[in-house]
Every structure is written in structure tokens, then in C-alpha cells.
Amino acid sequence: MIDKIYIEKLKSNFSEAVRVILANKIRTLLTSLGIIFGVAAVITMLAIGSGAEKEILAQLELVGVNNIVITPIPDETENENEDAADDGAIAAKRFSKGLDMLDVISIRKNIPSVKTVSPEIVLETYVIKKGRQSAVKLIGVSTDYFATANITIESGKNFSNAQLENSLPVCVIGKKIEKKLFTGESAIGKQIKVKDVWLQVIGIIEEKIISENAQENLGIRDLNKDVYIPIKTFLVRYKDRKIISDKQIDLSGGGMIMVGGNNQGPKKRIPRGNYHQIDKLIVQVNNSTELNATADVLSRMLKRRHNDMLDFEISIPIQLLKQQQKTKQIFNIVLSIIAGISLLIGGIGIMNIMLASVLERTKEIGIIRAIGATQEDVILQFLTESILVSIGGGIIGIVLGIFASYILEITTGIETILTLSSILLSFFVATLIGLIFGIAPAKSAASKSPIEAIRHE
Structure with missing residues (x-):
């Protein structure tokens, strides 16, 4: 019985999150740009890294250890x-x-x-x-x-x-x-x-x-x-x-x-x-x-x-290859830092927009609290919205990363290898960003007094 109630809450929160996101399409898209480019950079980086590793191993096989x-x-x-x-x-x-x-x-x-x-x-x-x-x-x-x-x-x-x-x-x-x-x-x-x-x-x-x-x-x-x-x-x-x-x-x-x-x-x-x-x-x-x-x-x-x-x-030859491998690893580290910065900026953007959304919906929060919603319900509602924005940006970023990997290989000749693990990792990172950076706005919303929230103009 408890599980059924919890599932119904999740469904309700999901529907409400979708409604809020669709009502603010442009703002949601701009909010998720950091996640989009960060995830795309992660996928491209991993594809380049996998291609470089395969090439190094193939060259090692050719020249002999x-x-x-x-x-x-x-x-x-x-x-x-x-x-x-x-x-x-x-x-x-x-x-x-x-x-x-x-x-x-x-x-x-x-x-x-x-x-x-x-x-x-x-x-x-x-x-x-x-x-x-x-x-x-x-x-x-x-x-x-x-x-x-x-x-x-x-x-x-x-x-x-x-x-x-x-x-x-x-x-x-x-x-x-x-x-x-x-x-x-x-x-x-x-x-x-x-x-x-x-x-x-x-x-x-x-x-x-x-x-x-x-x-x-x-x-x-x-x-x-x-x-x-x-x-x-x-x-x-x-x-x-x-x-x-x-x-x-x-x-x-x-x-x-x-x-x-x-x-x-x-x-x-x-x-x-x-x-x-x-x-x-x-x-x-x-x-x-x-x-x-x-x-x-x-x-x-x-x-x-x-x-x-x-x-x-x-x-x-093996020393030349190791030097080449070291150079490519440095390149991948630089790309990882860029991807990490993009994801961090994306996470901060989500947190800022969600905090702004909390201020805009203060009266709404007071009403739902007054009719029986608990602090946990409010936290869950805003976390759902944050995670959905992040997941949406992650999906777009995955598509963009796959496209960028193919274009990079065609235009530069650098071999890129896309793997399921890199796509799943990117999706997990996007979800985690939404969860982490959505906690502060969710707690801010849940901490408001119902009476003061209702009186808010």
C-alpha cells in the first residue's frame, strides 16, 4: 500500500515537472546548454581516447614491443x-x-x-x-x-x-x-x-x-x-x-x-x-x-x-609510441577539464533557475503545503524538475556528442570509437548533476512556512 502511494506521488511529480518545463521551453533550453555541451564534450573525449588507445595498440603490434x-x-x-x-x-x-x-x-x-x-x-x-x-x-x-x-x-x-x-x-x-x-x-x-x-x-x-x-x-x-x-x-x-x-x-x-x-x-x-x-x-x-x-x-x-x-x-618505436600516447593523454585531460567546466556551469545554471522558480512559485508552494503536502513532497517535486531538465540536456548532449565524433573523424582523420559505456556514463553524469544542483533549491522551497508563502505577493 505504501509503495503504491509512493508511485502515485512520483507520477504526479513527473506530470507537474513536465508541465512546468513545457511552460518555460526557452528558459529550460538555455538552462540546459551547459549540460548539453558538457555531455557532448565527454562523449567526444571518450571516443577520441578509445580511438587513440586502439591506434596505439595496433601500432605496438606492428612495430613490436x-x-x-x-x-x-x-x-x-x-x-x-x-x-x-x-x-x-x-x-x-x-x-x-x-x-x-x-x-x-x-x-x-x-x-x-x-x-x-x-x-x-x-x-x-x-x-x-x-x-x-x-x-x-x-x-x-x-x-x-x-x-x-x-x-x-x-x-x-x-x-x-x-x-x-x-x-x-x-x-x-x-x-x-x-x-x-x-x-x-x-x-x-x-x-x-x-x-x-x-x-x-x-x-x-x-x-x-x-x-x-x-x-x-x-x-x-x-x-x-x-x-x-x-x-x-x-x-x-x-x-x-x-x-x-x-x-x-x-x-x-x-x-x-x-x-x-x-x-x-x-x-x-x-x-x-x-x-x-x-x-x-x-x-x-x-x-x-x-x-x-x-x-x-x-x-x-x-x-x-x-x-x-x-x-x-x-x-x-615503443618509446616513440609512449611519447605519442602521453601527448594524447594530456590532450584528453585538457578536454576533460573543459567538459567538467561545462558541466559545472550547467549545474550552476540549473540551480539558479530552480531558485528563481522557487521565488516565482512561492504562493503555489504555500497552497500545496496548506492542503497537506509535506516538506518531502515539495523537495521531491523540485528535484524531479531539476533532474528532468538535466536528463533532457544530457540526451541532447549525447546526440550532439555522437554527431561531433563522426564529423571529427571524417574531417580530421582522427579515429573515434563510440562505446555504450561512454554513453551510459554521460547519461549518469547528467542525471547526477541535476540531482546535486537541485538539492539546494528543493530544500529552499520546502523550508518555507505555508502561511508566509500564501501571503507572499
Whole structure:
């Protein structure tokens, strides 16, 4: 019986709250603007945060947790002090053999913290199938490459040691290459012609979704469009820059040529271009705690092997990602503060309007108290109105936040992920704001004396 009476009170309070809100539509809308924008900001913030977290995890999967990346620095610029050289001569630059397979062997042999070493050579070329030519990237890799780069071979198999050692013409291709060249059929066992060499397809890698942001920030290729061959096959059947650059050095006297037509003329150094045998070296360590120490040892070892020439760059992708994640977290914190301020302002707005409503309805409060309404009834009435205003603003804010998240993703390319939990959290926050900031006006209304309220003009 008590529960039934309480339910009837709630229904009555709800109906009265709706009536008051509809009677003051513009004022209610203006009151709830802070809640609307605050909730929209919360939803957008959480969507951006979820998208950023997903992107960071995806990038971690691509670069590997315990990987160190070594990239060569090509010699593409002439001596900056050319005009200032004594007697018109340019000081000879130290000779470096460049990053090569001998470095790979040395790293494997001498650094105990290293688990695997995976060299890569990249050649932009073309593939021919049924008379059609398509651009591809040809990648020379070792058997450890796919495990080191967290790439799964979906069908077929990895290169065998025999295929690697004997420089056999075999390849593993990306999923998009298979779809393009072998529509509706498996590529395993088929032949493709890459540049001038026929290669047998022995494996297909699992398709990976790689964002443009990841490709740009981490230097990651679209792996789905690559053709992978054993690195020795690449060096024997396609291109070995080490052999070419050594010949050029012999012809040019260690990188110096004579300009002016006689032996007394000024000397000018020829930039060697990309003289490195390999384009990237991924070193995987046994434990993430050994990353910095191993990177330091690698730097000192390679510098010594390259005749004190710093013609390479060492980076630890996981540290770059952590820095990127920290930056995004700071951005989310700033956005959270803005959302919190909007919600606070919205709550204060609700409290002010409800206090004004109490003053406007003082006589009404006195009458309902005189006919038997208790202080609890009055508090419940004004709390219901406050919560309904806040919930209404929250619903509009949720719709606006969802819309803003989609627009943000379309216009900026920032991935946003909307979740049910973020929507429910926003709805709960909106309701809580209405409850908290509605208490003071409700108590103010309930504390009025019925006789004085009725006499109020």
C-alpha cells in the first residue's frame, strides 16, 4: 500500500515537472546548454581516447614491443664548407662501408641480449601478370622477418633456410597483391614476374589494417601491397648497392674527383648517394628492460665498424609510441577539464533557475503545503524538475556528442570509437548533476512556512 502511494506521488511529480518545463521551453533550453555541451564534450573525449588507445595498440603490434630499428643515412649532400676549403680543396670525408649484411652477422654474434636480427632491402618496382603492369614494393628479408614484425602468414609457408641460402626465386605476397593478381583463386604455387625475374608464390600474409598516421609517424609501409623474397635472392637477382658503391669509389678515388681539367685544379667530393647494402635493420631484444642498453651498444659497435661515421640512425618505436600516447593523454585531460567546466556551469545554471522558480512559485508552494503536502513532497517535486531538465540536456548532449565524433573523424582523420559505456556514463553524469544542483533549491522551497508563502505577493 505504501509503495503504491509512493508511485502515485512520483507520477504526479513527473506530470507537474513536465508541465512546468513545457511552460518555460526557452528558459529550460538555455538552462540546459551547459549540460548539453558538457555531455557532448565527454562523449567526444571518450571516443577520441578509445580511438587513440586502439591506434596505439595496433601500432605496438606492428612495430613490436622489444624492437630496435636501425635505418641508414644516405650521403646525398655535398660538403657544406665547400667554399671555405683551403686552396680550393675539400677535406675528404671518412669512408664508411655502410649498413650491410656483415653488420647483421656481427650483431647476432656479439650482443647476447639480441634475440633476432631482421634486415630489409626495399626496391620500388613493378609486377607483370597477364600483360598488366602494377607498381609494387619488393622487399628482401630474412626468415626471421615475419616473426619480428608480428606478421602472420595466413596461407602457405615462410622461406626455408635452403631457399634463403641458395637464393631461390620464391616469394611471399601481401593480401592485396593476391586479390589484384589472382582474383577469386589462390596464389599459392603460382608464378608472378617481378621486374625481370619470375618468382613462385609460397605464402600469403594475413591482411593488416594500417592507418595513414601509423605509416607516416613510424615509417611503416602498407604491408598488404608488398612482395617479400629471401634477402640473398634480392642481392643476387636484383640489386646489391654494396658492389656498385665500391666500384664507384675505386673509380672516383675514394669519393673525390678532379674538376678543372688538370691535376692542379680544385677537388670536389661526389655525394655517394645511398651506398648502404640494406635499408632497415630490426633488432629484437630478449627483454624490454634491455632496450636502451642494447641500443647504446649497437650505436657504439656500428660506429666503430663504420670508421667512426654516424651514417645510421637508431630508434626505439615503443618509446616513440609512449611519447605519442602521453601527448594524447594530456590532450584528453585538457578536454576533460573543459567538459567538467561545462558541466559545472550547467549545474550552476540549473540551480539558479530552480531558485528563481522557487521565488516565482512561492504562493503555489504555500497552497500545496496548506492542503497537506509535506516538506518531502515539495523537495521531491523540485528535484524531479531539476533532474528532468538535466536528463533532457544530457540526451541532447549525447546526440550532439555522437554527431561531433563522426564529423571529427571524417574531417580530421582522427579515429573515434563510440562505446555504450561512454554513453551510459554521460547519461549518469547528467542525471547526477541535476540531482546535486537541485538539492539546494528543493530544500529552499520546502523550508518555507505555508502561511508566509500564501501571503507572499
